[in-house]
Every structure is written in C-alpha cells, then in structure tokens.
Amino acid sequence: xxxxxxxxxQGVSVSDAKRSGVTDAILGFFANHYPAILAVAGCVALWQFxxxxxxxxxxxxxxxxxxxxxxxxxxxxxxxxxxxxxxxAFLGFIFGNLIAILLAVWFVYSSTAEKAFYPIAVIIKSxxxxxxxxxxxxxxxxxIAPKIxxxxxxxxxxxxxxxxxxxxxxxxxxxxxxxxxxxSNSEVFWKVRLPASLPFxxxxxxxxxxxxxxxxxxxxxxxxxxxxxxxxxxxxxNFRSPLLYATVVIAAGLAVALFFVVSFIESxxxxxxxxxxx
Amino acid sequence: MSEMLGAAQMMxxxxxxxxxxxxxxxxxxxxxxxxxxxxxxxxSDVSVEVPEGALVTMLGPSGCGKSTLLRAVADLVHVSDGSxxxxxxxxxxxxxxxxxxxxxxxxxxxxxxxxxxxxSLPLEVGKHSSSxxxxxxxxxxxxxxxxxxxxxxxxxxxGGMRQRVAIARALITRPRxxxxxxxxxxxxxxxxxxxxxxxxxxxxxxxxxxLFVTHSIPEAVFLGQxxxxxxxxxxxxxxxxxxxxxxxRKLAMRxxxxxxxITAKLRALLEEC
Numbered sequence: 001x002x003x004x005x006x007x008x009x010q011g012v013s014v015s016d017a018k019r020s021g022v023t024d025a026i027l028g029f030f031a032n033h034y035p036a037i038l039a040v041a042g043c044v045a046l047w048q049f050x051x052x053x054x055x056x057x058x059x060x061x062x063x064x065x066x067x068x069x070x071x072x073x074x075x076x077x078x079x080x081x082x083x084x085x086x087x088x089a090f091l092g093f094i095f096g097n098l099i100a101i102l103l104a105v106w107f108v109y110s111s112t113a114e115k116a117f118y119p120i121a122v123i124i125k126s127x128x129x130x131x132x133x134x135x136x137x138x139x140x141x142x143x144i145a146p147k148i149x150x151x152x153x154x155x156x157x158x159x160x161x162x163x164x165x166x167x168x169x170x171x172x173x174x175x176x177x178x179x180x181x182x183x184s185n186s187e188v189f190w191k192v193r194l195p196a197s198l199p200f201x202x203x204x205x206x207x208x209x210x211x212x213x214x215x216x217x218x219x220x221x222x223x224x225x226x227x228x229x230x231x232x233x234x235x236x237x238n239f240r241s242p243l244l245y246a247t248v249v250i251a252a253g254l255a256v257a258l259f260f261v262v263s264f265i266e267s268x269x270x271x272x273x274x275x276x277x278x
Numbered sequence: 279m280s281e282m283l284g285a286a287q288m289m290x291x292x293x294x295x296x297x298x299x300x301x302x303x304x305x306x307x308x309x310x311x312x313x314x315x316x317x318x319x320x321x322s323d324v325s326v327e328v329p330e331g332a333l334v335t336m337l338g339p340s341g342c343g344k345s346t347l348l349r350a351v352a353d354l355v356h357v358s359d360g361s362x363x364x365x366x367x368x369x370x371x372x373x374x375x376x377x378x379x380x381x382x383x384x385x386x387x388x389x390x391x392x393x394x395x396x397x398s399l400p401l402e403v404g405k406h407s408s409s410x411x412x413x414x415x416x417x418x419x420x421x422x423x424x425x426x427x428x429x430x431x432x433x434x435x436x437g438g439m440r441q442r443v444a445i446a447r448a449l450i451t452r453p454r455x456x457x458x459x460x461x462x463x464x465x466x467x468x469x470x471x472x473x474x475x476x477x478x479x480x481x482x483x484x485x486x487x488x489l490f491v492t493h494s495i496p497e498a499v500f501l502g503q504x505x506x507x508x509x510x511x512x513x514x515x516x517x518x519x520x521x522x523x524x525x526x527r528k529l530a531m532r533x534x535x536x537x538x539x540i541t542a543k544l545r546a547l548l549e550e551c
Contacts, residue, residue, distance in 0.1 A: 171384075171386070173382050173383075173384055173386040174386055174388065176354055176380075176382065176386075177380070177382065177386050178403065179353075179354060179373075180352055180353075180354065180373060180378075180379070180380045181376075181399070181400050181403050181404045182373055182374050182376075182403075182404035182405065183403040183404050184403075184404070187402075187403045187404070191388070191399070191402070191403060192388065195388065195390045198390075270390075271390070271431070272389040272390045272431050272432070272433060273389060273433045
C-alpha cells in the first residue's frame with residue numbers, strides 16, 4: 001500500500017516540476033536528497049583536506065581537484081575507452097542473462113536437467129573470475145570475445161538461481177486455479193509462472209547490471225589495449241594517479257548508470273507486490 | 279447493493295427445481311493419499327447426492343476431508359475408489375466443459391492483473407467453445423459490488439474485495455455449479471456476514487448449484503439448504519440434513535429460536551465426531 005501512496009506522490013511532484021520549470025526540479029532533487037549530497041560533499045572535502053594537510057604526493061593519492069582536472073585533460077581518452085567497456089558489459093549482460101533465463105526455464109520443466117547441470121553451474125561459479133580470465137584469453141585471444149564471456153559469466157549465476165526460484169514461486173492455489181480452468185502448460189507458463197518470476201528476475205538483473213561492468217574491466221586487465229580496464233593498468237604503471245582515479249570514477253558511474261536503467265525498466269514492468277495475498 | 283439485483287437479472291436464470299436430477303452424485307468414494315505402507319485414508323465410503331440448484335454446506339472437524347471431497351469433485355484430487363458424477367459426466371469432462379467454477383479460501387488473484395483482467399482470466403485460457411455461456415467482465419464486477427474498481431490491482435483492494443473479485447471470476451463462465459472452499463474463512467466477521475447475504479441473493483437469482491465448505495456452524499446453517507456433516511479418521515458422512523428455514527434469509531434470522539435450535543443440534547453432532 002505504502003508503495004502506491006509513495007508512487008502517486010512522486011507522480012504528483014514530477015508533474016508539478018514540469019509545470020514550474022527546470023529550476024524547481026533541481027531544487028526539488030536537492031530537497032529530496034540533501035543528506036546524501038551533503039555526505040558525499042563532506043567526504044570529498046575531507047579527502048582534499050587530508051591530501052593537503054599531510055602533503056601526500058600526487059602519484060600516491062591525488063586530491064579531488066587534481067582528479068577533476070584529469071577529467072578535462074583526458075576527456076577524449078576516457079570517452080574512447082568507455083565505449084568498448086560499455087559494449088562488452090552490455091553484450092555480456094544480454095548473453096549471460098539470456099542463457100541463464102533459458103536454462104532456468106529448462107530446469108523448472110525438467111528435474112533431470114536441473115540435477116545434471118546445476119552442479120556444473122555451481123562449479124563454474126566457484127572458479128574465481130580473475131583466474132578464469134587468463135584461460136579465456138588464451139582460448140579466444142585478445143579480442144572482444146573473452147571480455148563478453150567473462151561479463152556474461154559473472155551475470156549468469158545470480159540470474160539462474162533467482163529465475164529458477166522465481167519460476168517456482170507461483171502459489172499452489174494459482175496452479176490449482178489454472179487446472180480448474182483447464183489451462184494448457186504454455187498458458188500456465190506465460191500467464192502465471194513467468195509474471196510471478198519477474199520480481200525475482202529483476203532482483204538478479206540489478207546485481208548483474210553492476211557486476212557485468214566489473215567482469216568487463218577484469219577481463220581487460222588480463223589482455224587488452226583498450227577499455228577502462230586497460231586504462232586503469234596503464235595509468236597505474238605510469239604513475240598517472242589523477243587519470244587512474246578519474247577512470248575509476250567513470251567505471252563506477254557506468255555501473256551505477258546500468259543499475260538505474262534496469263531499475264527504471266523494473267518500475268515500468270513490475271507494478272504489483274509479489275506477496276499481496278499471503 | 280441495488281445494482282447487484284439488476285445485474286443478476288441479466289444472468290441466465292436457471293430455475294430451482296428440486297425434482298431435477300443430481301448436480302453432483304458421489305458413490306462409495308474412497309480417497310487415499312501417500313504410497314503403500316504410509317497410506318492415509320482421507321475419505322472412506324462417502325456417498326452424497328446434491329440436487330441440481332441446491333445449496334449444500336459442508337461442515338466437519340478439521341481433517342475430516344471436506345476440502346478433499348470438494349477438490350475431488352473439481353478433479354483436483356485423484357479418486358482411489360468409487361465414482362463421482364458431475365451433471366452426469368466424470369469430473370474431468372465437467373472441468374473441461376467449464377460446468378463448475380472453484381472459489382478458493384484465498385482469493386488467488388494474479389497480483390499483476392487488475393481486477394477486471396483477473397475476472398476475464400477464464401475467458402483467455404483453456405479450450406472453450408464459442409457456444410460457451412460467458413458474461414461481461416464489467417457486469418460481473420458490478421454484480422459483486424465493485425463497480426468503479428476495475429483498474430485496481432489486487433494489493434490495492436481489501437481482503438473482502440479480493441474475494442468478491444474471485445467470485446466474479448468464478449461466475450464469468452456462468453457455471454452451473456459453484457464449488458467454494460471456505461471462501462470467507464480468512465475474512466473478518468462483518469465482511470463475512472455481508473458476503474454471506476450477497477451469496478444467498480446470487481444463488482437465488484441464478485439458481486447455480488453451490489457446494490460450500492465451512493468451519494462455522496452458523497455460516498453452514500445460515501447459507502445451507504442442506505448441511506452435509508463429515509466426521510474424521512477416516513472422513514465419512516455423519517449427517518446429511520435439510521435446513522428447514524425459509525428463504526430469503528436475513529442476518530437477523532440467526533437470532534431466532536429455530537436457527538439456534540438447528541445450530542445447537544449440529545454442534546452436538548459435531549462433538550460426537
């Protein structure tokens with residue numbers, strides 16, 4: 001209930017903001033989020049103060065101001081390296097999750113398949129991704145393929161586990177209802193099982209959105225001459241600390257942006273509460 | 279609730295003729311669960327005839343198998359022995375022909391569908407012939423007093439409203455038999471009383487045969503034209519009695535001597551179980 005009330009409140013504030021202009025919208029944003037904004041600003045100020053007070057050398061830890069200038073000086077390099085990482089993370093996200101969803105559907109309808117392949121999925125998951133990366137680079141070379149595979153692998157497992165759980169989440173009463181209505185198996189899947197699984201799926205997709213960026217960057221560390229991961233390695237070895245920090249901020253920003261894209265889609269697709277009637 | 283009467287008249291009236299054939303005929307029914315060795319007998323040698331158009335309430339201690347009997351009629355439980363005939367056909371045929379509808383204890387609405395989309399679910403699934411009698415979903419929602427809440431999602435509705443939606447969904451295919459498994463059991467008493475009265479009115483308007491499982495003796499007597507009492511271990515018929523109270527029944531009737539006499543008799547019987 002409270003979600004609905006909240007949702008309608010937000011709706012009202014958004015339409016109000018449109019009416020009275022962009023300034024009000026920005027003011028509204030600050031009014032809603034000022035504790036977080038103040039906390040972040042405080043941390044940055046503290047960082048600046050510590051670097052200045054202890055006279056920390058720039059190669060060891062740059063000040064926020066230096067990092068800020070690094071964005072301007074290296075804008076083109078950052079942008080050129082952001083795009084390949086975004087592409088790898090995005091494709092890994094799509095393929096990893098797609099395979100996980102299809103496998104989950106198979107598992108739910110065939111317990112033999114689940115018994116056979118679930119342990120393999122667990123084993124693959126238990127190999128540290130950083131250990132798997134060199135193996136994949138040896139097999140697939142220095143191109144984009146191993147990066148997509150690693151980004152996909154990192155998305156794969158949480159989605160598989162959640163989707164299997166989600167597809168089994170339909171209550172026995174709902175399945176009884178569909179039986180009384182003489183619904184076919186495919187009708188039960190499309191009308192009950194799949195919609196019931198969506199909250200579980202999106203919980204996993206939100207994790208996958210951020211971890212796919214991490215997977216792509218880790219893969220770029222191992223063997224790559226482009227991408228945010230390669231830039232991190234290069235900046236570190238050349239003691240270009242402000243550039244290194246700027247790259248880290250960009251990488252984090254990319255992960256957060258993907259997270260919000262998934263959250264936005266979720267808010268459009270899942271407008272109900274999973275346990276409304278229990 | 280005046281719109282309810284109007285909408286009810288739009289439904290095809292089926293006359294209450296007690297002389298008509300059986301809606302549900304159960305003969306020497308045995309239902310056992312579990313595998314050999316750890317077998318559990320839920321129902322043992324149960325025989326019941328439910329006349330067409332009747333409202334039969336089913337009462338009994340918990341574990342007596344009243345829900346199991348209802349689910350067997352609905353083809354949700356495997357019959358071990360004996361036979362069930364629903365309008366002269368096996369339960370599976372009756373289910374496929376949409377001769378009955380089922381109302382569960384929980385409303386069992388699909389939470390991602392609006393009230394109106396939940397009501398029209400039966401029209402979207404299963405094989406149904408074009409000759410099938412169906413009603414308009416909006417009319418059905420009006421019939422259960424939810425006009426204006428068509429777009430509401432289940433979590434925006436109260437427990438009583440959700441159960442009303444479930445009843446509208448059950449009625450949309452104009453079933454000849456309504457199977458209700460403690461449909462008002464989870465509701466507060468005030469809501470329950472109200473829905474009891476409305477159910478009676480619906481029954482009188484439509485002439486649908488109703489089998490109604492309940493835990494409550496007053497509810498069983500208030501609604502029931504007949505009360506079927508089961509006893510447990512194993513589940514079997516204790517009593518099948520006609521309730522000699524006139525329809526239409528009003529809630530105030532529950533304070534009459536006659537009503538109390540019947541509930542007292544049933545309570546005494548229940549204690550023997």
